[in-house]
Amino acid sequence: MGQREDWSLRLEAVTPALRRFARALCVSSGAAAADDLVQTAIDRAAVRARRREFRDADAAPIAAYEILISLAREKVSTGGDHRAAPREPALLRALADLPFEERAALLLVVLEGFAYDAAAAILHAPREAVVMRLMRARAALAPLDLHPSAPQDGVRRAAHLRVVK
Amino acid sequence: MDESELHALVDGELTPQRRRELEDYLSQHKEDAALVENWRRQNAALRAAFEPVAKETPPLSLRNTAARIAAFGAPPIESGAVHWGRPSSSFRPLRRLNEPRDARTRKALIAAAAVLLAAASIGATFMIILPRLPTPRAPSHAQTTTHGYVERAELAYATFAQDTHPVDYDAAHKPEMLAALLERIGFAFAPDLSVAGLRLIGGRLTPGLQRPAGFLIYEAIGGERVALYFEPVEEEPRELVPPRTDQNLTAIEWRGEGIAFVLLGPLAGDRLQAAAERAAYEIATPARDEGSGR
Numbered sequence: 001m002g003q004r005e006d007w008s009l010r011l012e013a014v015t016p017a018l019r020r021f022a023r024a025l026c027v028s029s030g031a032a033a034a035d036d037l038v039q040t041a042i043d044r045a046a047v048r049a050r051r052r053e054f055r056d057a058d059a060a061p062i063a064a065y066e067i068l069i070s071l072a073r074e075k076v077s078t079g080g081d082h083r084a085a086p087r088e089p090a091l092l093r094a095l096a097d098l099p100f101e102e103r104a105a106l107l108l109v110v111l112e113g114f115a116y117d118a119a120a121a122i123l124h125a126p127r128e129a130v131v132m133r134l135m136r137a138r139a140a141l142a143p144l145d146l147h148p149s150a151p152q153d154g155v156r157r158a159a160h161l162r163v164v165k
Numbered sequence: 166m167d168e169s170e171l172h173a174l175v176d177g178e179l180t181p182q183r184r185r186e187l188e189d190y191l192s193q194h195k196e197d198a199a200l201v202e203n204w205r206r207q208n209a210a211l212r213a214a215f216e217p218v219a220k221e222t223p224p225l226s227l228r229n230t231a232a233r234i235a236a237f238g239a240p241p242i243e244s245g246a247v248h249w250g251r252p253s254s255s256f257r258p259l260r261r262l263n264e265p266r267d268a269r270t271r272k273a274l275i276a277a278a279a280v281l282l283a284a285a286s287i288g289a290t291f292m293i294i295l296p297r298l299p300t301p302r303a304p305s306h307a308q309t310t311t312h313g314y315v316e317r318a319e320l321a322y323a324t325f326a327q328d329t330h331p332v333d334y335d336a337a338h339k340p341e342m343l344a345a346l347l348e349r350i351g352f353a354f355a356p357d358l359s360v361a362g363l364r365l366i367g368g369r370l371t372p373g374l375q376r377p378a379g380f381l382i383y384e385a386i387g388g389e390r391v392a393l394y395f396e397p398v399e400e401e402p403r404e405l406v407p408p409r410t411d412q413n414l415t416a417i418e419w420r421g422e423g424i425a426f427v428l429l430g431p432l433a434g435d436r437l438q439a440a441a442e443r444a445a446y447e448i449a450t451p452a453r454d455e456g457s458g459r
């Protein structure tokens with residue numbers, strides 16, 4: 001029983017991160033579709049965990065990521081993906097324009113903070129391939145120019161400016 | 166230098182030893198340093214864009230999934246409907262399935278009772294107190310002024326920023342715009358925020374809290390729109406607006422020369438802060454003499 005609760009708690013704990021990842025991975029298909037994928041992924045990971053397919057509780061969240069990615073990949077290849085609205089911020093548009101595998105690699109590493117080896121395991125790809133995808137994704141996003149913010153010289157830092165929101 | 170090593174640096178994949186070596190290398194090679202800086206900015210932008218999703222409380226269905234399967238096993242039917250054919254020696258699992266619903270019903274009943282009670286007590290209070298009160302007054306001045314420039318600015322932002330025709334005067338007609346705003350508001354200035362990466366699109370008059378206010382729209386290179394709202398203030402606020410968080414908009418408020426300024430837009434806090442500092446500097450700086458014409 002203890003073990004069972006363990007994986008179920010792990011899955012619950014990783015749900016917010018899975019939603020964030022799904023939202024970014026399926027950036028062009030919207031929040032509801034992304035949440036649907038997360039639901040299915042958790043469902044399937046939980047079923048597998050309940051059948052004691054995993055050696056330890058930590059494997060359940062990893063499996064959820066794997067399942068989520070393969071579901072999303074299926075969806076993209078069947079063309080269920082529609083284009084981002086032109087009004088969306090440039091970053092999201094550029095993200096949507098990345099090839100699926102590159103987007104997945106980039107988001108696993110950057111958004112979810114997986115090490116290269118862990119990301120490679122989740123993607124069932126060699127580490128070098130994952131690094132290549134990451135490099136290509138970053139090169140594709142590079143022209144975005146996400147921006148300078150260094151205060152210009154001569155501008156003293158104004159103490160009376162407050163972030164109120 | 167192998168580019169993949171630069172990526173490894175950004176992603177924290179290097180040993181501390183190698184990281185120090187690379188950092189030394191970067192201090193000598195500006196081009197590679199710029200690449201690394203660009204990737205770090207990408208990372209920050211991506212995280213900023215999606216972090217709000219992780220901060221939300223997931224929908225109930227998602228929160229329950231794992232626990233439900235832990236307790237009852239796989240849903241026999243994909244829809245999650247109760248599968249009456251499931252072999253079971255007792256009705257207990259079914260009762261447990263009903264538990265969340267029962268709990269909801271109970272909560273709803275309690276809430277309904279609480280609302281009725283509250284309504285009744287408010288009604289009673291009014292019946293007792295109302296006749297003794299002087300005639301209701303309009304909300305006091307302070308109430309309407311101390312809170313609200315940010316809200317006004319947000320409203321204007323929501324109304325105009327994404328509109329197909331966001332401004333009445335575009336940047337090409339800046340002198341006319343400033344003249345018109347000066348006439349109606351008594352103050353007009355459009356700071357040049359290009360050093361902060363913001364290009365003026367134009368401006369318009371918008372309803373303020375007490376009088377017409379100015380509303381200038383800038384565009385960042387990424388396409389995000391940032392707005393500068395300004396309205397003359399009659400008195401200094403006694404109470405400052407407490408910090409609030411919103412998923413998209415960051416707002417910075419400041420006062421100067423008897424004017425309340427609010428800069429807001431869907432940018433990261435530090436970027437907007439830099440733009441606000443630039444704007445405050447331009448507005449306060451004596452170069453403003455030529456300002457009304459710019």
